[in-house]
Amino acid sequence: MSEQKQAVCVLGGGSFGTTLANLMATNGISVTLWLRDEAVARQMNEERENRRYLPGFKLDPSLRITTGIQAALGSADIIFLAIPSGAFRSVLQQIGGSLAGKAVVSTTKGIEQPGFLMMSEIVEQEAPAARVAVLSGPNLAKEMAAGALTATVVASADEQLCRKVQAVLGSRTLRVYASQDRYGVELGGALKNVYAIISGMAAAMGVGENTKSMLITRALAEMTRFAVHMGANPMTFLGLAGVGDLIVTCTSPMSRNYQVGHALGKGQTLEESVAQLGQVAEGVNTLRVLKQKSEEEGVYMPLVTGLHAIIFEQRTLEDVIARLMSGEQKDDVEFAAFSQLGRRETGQ
């Protein structure tokens, strides 16, 4: 079968699932989008637009939309998952048995606790006979839907699978780069959300350009320090799924995590900030998970600790900033001095 004849299924009718499904349908791929909400599916089928999550973007006439999950899977060779991390496992549990031999690509940027599991590890548990990849990068859904020139990364040890994903997703507006470091790509996508909350908060406070640059660069140092400790390849953090995604999410008011931080910086409570957003901001849960994991592992993460203290421990911004600025002044690019880089990537 030629790559153009591939059938694809996208699970999750939020902003990212809808965007990916529509992009591939526009590429001439046979695509079915599954979502759970009957009323939303009906509205999308009637109006050819996802008014709730992607207003203003017309859907390709060929895109099929259904609430029947088995029907959606049908004869699809590639299944993309764009389900928030909190519901990811429960959706897979409905279909795990149907995924043997299929390509399953997670696009979800979160971490499951307990176990500190990446979404692709949940796929391996719930669908052990599936072929697994992840997709991550600087990918704001609305910009992709609008045709902004964009790049992303598909990561899997299965090179043939990476080529399949490149073939269905790549287009005149979207470049799909490949990586073998699935763990590092996935970890980068999840971690950057926490720093986007901090950046949104800083913007709301009206900080200077030096401060914004310091935050993003120290965020990169902190997430890379953690990733190296966990066995990821730090070089991955210099690519699109690392610094690329960190930059877009920490600088764009379109990022939902940045928006939550901005609302917090304007004095709203976490509950108010999340409710006002009405979409998923994975960084809130990732912050809890990461704080706990960094303490268990003994990894120094002052930005994570500081944000956790503000959001969950009722500490003031002024107090946390004073502590951050008076901490020990250490090395700049420290990970280059680490040994044993990339253990997880090479399976050691």
Ligand SMILES: NC(=O)c1ccc[n+]([C@@H]2O[C@H](COP(=O)([O-])OP(=O)(O)OC[C@H]3O[C@@H](n4cnc5c(N)ncnc54)[C@H](O)[C@@H]3O)[C@@H](O)[C@H]2O)c1
């Ligand atoms: N939106 C983006 O720009 C973007 C880009 C890259 C990656 N992502 C990642 O994609 C994932 C999904 O995000 P999104 O932006 O599409 O979220 P969203 O908030 O726009 O939509 C979430 C969707 O998930 C559905 N959902 C929630 N619980 C469900 C369940 N139990 N069963 C079935 N469906 C359920 C909701 O109904 C909704 O359609 C997140 O992990 C996010 O980090 C998003």
Ligand SMILES: O=P(O)(O)OC[C@H](O)CO
């Ligand atoms: O809107 P956010 O903050 O979930 O970020 C969306 C994407 O992850 C950006 O790459």
